[in-house]
Structures are given as C-alpha cells and as structure tokens.
Amino acid sequence: MYAHGIGADLPPGFEGRIFTRQGSGIEVANPVAQFATFPLPDDVGDFGGGAVNLMGNNDIFVVLFEYGPDSVGTRLFAHQGLPRELVTAHFQPQVLRRGLSGQSGTQWFFTEAGRPFTLYAVLGSHARRSALVPRVNQLLAGLSVDRAPVALAAGRPWN
C-alpha cells in the first residue's frame, strides 16, 4: 500500500491505512499511517483513539504521524531515520497516550527522508511483548518514506 509518500509492505495479519484528514481550511493536514492486527474502525483518532480499546492480548497498533516541515531541524526530531529494531525494553505501560490496563507502548520522534515523524506503537499485552515486538519490527521493516519535495525558492521570477 502506498499514499502520500509513505509505503508499506504489510506482513500477514496486518491491515492499515495511509491518509490525510479533511482540511479545515486553516490547518494543513499531514499524512497519518495506521496499522493494526485487528479490524480498524472507520473513525479512529490519529493516535488510536477508538481503536486501542478494541485490542486483544495478541494485537498490535502502530501509528506513523507526520508533522509539518517547520519541525525539521528542531531538537525533538534530531534523531535520523525510522527506528526499525525495537526491543522489549522500549515498551512501557506509562508511555501510553491512553492508559489501558495490560497494554504498553513506545513513541519515537525522528526525521526520515527529510520529513519529521513520530512513531507510536501499542502492544495489546505488555506481558506478551517478547512475542509481539518482533511482529512490530516486521512491520517497520516494510515501511518506506519518500523524500520530501524540494520547495522552490520564492521571489525569483522565471525570466
């Protein structure tokens, strides 16, 4: 699957979507990629609101959320490259955006191909992290990000 400069070669059992929110006219909607091992509801919050509460013990939910180009070069996004080799120690229950009992998560901010992202991954069961983290890494191995288009310099006439 591919859209908005993000590609995903999904492992078996995963489904996903790569989309942008409908713009309100003021804010700029950036791409969001969501992947899960369970049926994703139609209306899911960017970071899994409405979905993580449906997770079973063996389920995984992963979000790749892009920020605006003004975030490039800031300290928060200084890490270069999408993390692709997560370990069980990276997942902690207190990292969850919504603290659901038994679950754990991890979040990373980074720049990939000149585009600022955060990666947020949730495990359905922290106790089963040894079995679930390799599946997360399998998903991450299949993700790709196209380089951001170079903005044209403003103020210089064509002729």
Next chain:
Amino acid sequence: MVALSVVLGAVVLLLAVLVAGLLRSHADILKALHDLGAGVGDPANDRAHDHGGDGPPVGAVPVPLTMGPPLATDRDSTSAPTLAGVTPRGDALAVAPATGDGLTLLAFLSTGCASCAGFWESFRRPASLGLAAGTRLVVVTKGPDREIPREVADLAAPGLSVLMSSEAWTDYEVPGSPFFVLVDGAAGRRVGEGVANHFSQVAELVRRADIDAAAFAVDAGSGRDVGIDGPARESANDRELRDAGVVPGDPSLYPTSLEDLYGPPDARMPTAPRPIRRAG
C-alpha cells in the same frame, strides 16, 4: 512423343527437387525445435547422442511453457486474503478481513451497474441495513484503472469504507457486480458468498452465517469456531461417532454392501430425520 517424355521428366525432376527442399527445410525446423527442448520425444535422451556431451547443447535456449496463470499456493476457495488499494480520496487502505473475531461483509460493487444502485442507496441508511452487531461492511470497487474515483466518491455514503482495488476482485474471484463475500475473522476464511438483488437478502445471509457459526461451534467456551480442520476436526468427528455408539472397529465403519449401509430392503422405511451436527 520424345519431346513429351523429356518435358514430363523435367517436371518430375523439378518436383523431386522441390520435395527434397521442403524435406530439408522441415528437418532444419525440427532440429531447431529439438535444440530448444521442444522436439518430439525426450530431448534429454538424445542430447548426449546428438551433441556428444552431457552438458546442454550449444545455443540451447530454455523455453518457458505455462498452462495458465500461476495460482498462489496458499490460496483456495475459502481463503480471505488481505485487500489493498486506495480510497476514492486517494488514501491507501488495506483491509484484512481474516483478523479479529467479527464478521466482515465485502460488497463488490461498481458505479455503472444498474442493480448496484440500490445497494449504494441502502448504504446511506446504515441503521436500516439489518446487519448483525459488530459486522463490518466494506465496499470494494475496481481500481482507479477501471473506475473513476470521483464517481465512486459521489455514490459512497459518508463514513462508508470504500476500497478501490482491481486485484481484490481477482483475489476473491468475483464474477461480476453486485457480489457479496462474508468473511469470518475468527475462522479466518470465507463463510459465504453470492449475488443478491436487495440488501435484505444479504442481511439474511449474514444472519444465517452468524447463527450457523454459533450452532456449529465445537467448543462453546471458545466462542465462534467455524471451519475447524485438522486434528480438531478429527476429534469432533470421533466425538460424534462415540456419542452415537460407534467405536473403533465397529462393523458399520467398514461397509461391504448396500445392505450394510441401508439395511435389508424391507427395512428401508422412511423414518424421522435425525439431526446431525456438522463438525466443520
């Protein structure tokens, strides 16, 4: 007379030369086909003799011969592969109906077919569809190479999951639109498919599948268990037989005649049907 004989001889000679040329040309073609591995007989047997070695003949080119499109080895008529494509807005979407515990109804529709119009309209009133709670509805059209995304977007109700993917139609062997496929996520397979004129018929299909899934569950404690296979299926069959008094070695397991199966002819009277539980 002599002149006629001379002319006749010349014609015969000319024909002989032509026939010899044709035979030579035919032999060259056969030899070329033989070198390509498509000759008559087993080329492997003649290769060493013809070319004086065990290696491949000089100039031999492998010719791939296929009898049809390759089939995925992990796919059969009940498998439910992941559907991947785009939405009418251009977003990417992948749906894995063989995951989760619920049912997924895939509605293969198109923008052009007249009988699809009623379904597009029905999907604007999701509350009146009559689908069982927890059943996910996904409309699948052909991809942007066959359908105009704008037209699909105009027909799709807000909030309706619409996936545009020509590959999905191939994967699910959809004969035409409208066509519906019901997938049981717990069993990880298709449990029903077919055509319908009205969505009420489809809802009835889903309702029956839901009831069947509950009735045929082998282990009530584990919830829905449709489509058991392998050792679980064998165990279920053994349990059914034991409950009916049929144990290993029972003569009824080894019929040798029709009477063994149906009893004596005078005893083949119609009896009340005995409900049989399906094992899978």
